[in-house]
Amino acid sequence: MVVLTEHESLPGSSSSSSAHDHNQRYDIFLSFRGADTRNGFTDHLYNTLLEAGINTFLDDEEIETGEPLKPELESAIKSSRASIIVLSKNYASSTWCLDELVLILEQQRSFNQIVIPIFYDVEPTDVRKQQSSLGEAMSKHKERMELETNAQKRSERGRKMELWERALTQVADLKGQVANGRKAALSKVSIQDVKNAIMDCLIYKSNFTETFQKKLDLHVNDVNEYTSKIEDVLSRKKVFIVFDDIGSLDQLNALHGKKGLHPGSKIIITTKDSSLTERCDLFKTQVHPKHTEVLLDGLDEYESLKLLCIHAFQSHTPKEGYKDVSIELAKYCDGHPLALEVLVGLYISEM
Template identity: 40%
Template sequence: MRESSSTSYHVFLSFRGEDTRTNFTSHLVMALQQKCVNVFIDDKLERGEQISESLFRSIEGALISIVILSENYASSSWCLDELVKIIECKKSKDQKVLPIFYYVDPSTIRKQTETFGEALAKHQAEFKTKIQIWREALTTAANLSGWHLRPRYGRNEADFIQDIVKQVLWNYDVFLSFRGEDTRSNFTNHLELALRQKGVNVFIDDKLNRGEQISDSLFRSIEGAMISIVIFSENYVSSS
């Protein structure tokens, strides 16, 4: 299994290798990397191996988790363990989770019927204590807004991949740090407008009042930005 000394990734990708590794997943990874998105893809875990703590840390360190829910996803116990951790991070860290329903209906996952029901039934004997939490994670994922690839839909996978890449990039383009009294009504305002006109998602914190503490969500916005622009003006350092 590939590991890294860093546990901070833009995107953690959870997928069932036998379903999508050589086609959809590899194309998605390439498209993301071409946009300089740092992707963690766990393609070295062998059947029967336990998921390591370093992999769980990679999930925790990711800004976004993309879950490719394909026909045989639930047949993998480690895919299900990954999904549980991803849902935990969504709840505890407000991590963005983007499901891709890869030629499966969300209702099939939600109700755990067809291949999903069959897979869970096979897991029952060996993983009795995990079945319920796996079911809950699958239901939560199925209820999230995402992409549904289906036969005869009229769009090819390449179009869907471009939409997914755009959604990922939309989450963290630019964080703008500035001293409001110096530049808010002129330079900063014009820069923000110019960036947005080019489709760049700008986080601009102009709602924090004097004396208020910076929130954890604002720090997460800084961590999530691909680029931070700092406008050093005359009174910048007068603001704590």
């Protein structure tokens, strides 16, 4: 790992955040249809996020279709940095879920709230076009609206229908995760994939969303023009960036751009080739950045075996009858933590 730095101060340390930021109580608000995913996917995802230290709001109650959104839910949505929307087959059957969706997208437009959809056993196209089970649900809402004898209530329901349909179309166009197919979506691997994607999104957007959306026109079709705009912002604002698993000089140069970074910015670069840093364009400027190299060694034999056993047997020592094979697997991974976790997962799945 190589750390490049110019000053000790970190971005985001000033007290000039907005009033909306000060009122944020949660990292993530989870919107989901309880009957579909509460005791499976959403429950696993919620616990995984909590274990990762992400303060997540999940409502324990199930509201009947037709009831208004509770004030505490509105407050939770408005006081969250991000929302995860688990779009399942019966999500649109709940007017409560649809009201949550509308409010979440309003927060995205007004306050740049991060919104991450997860398409759980549904296709983004079905959400966008409101077809299949989602289409059936919307048709039933329309039928109830047309059966309403009170003209004012029918008009109000009609306006809501328009908001719901627009929100479903919009959320389907956002970048998210697809969790489809059998019960594999409930596996630890799938949950971990979703968590990793969420973490990546939170880390990236929390550092860059405010700067880019306020200072850039995001509706740019030309890649070179978009890249140039990003470079302009990075040269004017102190930032903290992580470049993970850099494999080539061209890749590193492309990521940090040609215009240089604002003084005081910090970069963490992880790479197998530490020579990349001093050969990159950052070191060809008149003022060389201060930098520190940190070499990461693998785990020793004891720690490797301990990590393997934690993942395989939920203990610090091998299960009876598995000591020899555990030692061999630990040696094979040569102290690489991720290799130990992946290999244990593959080995257990074959048992």
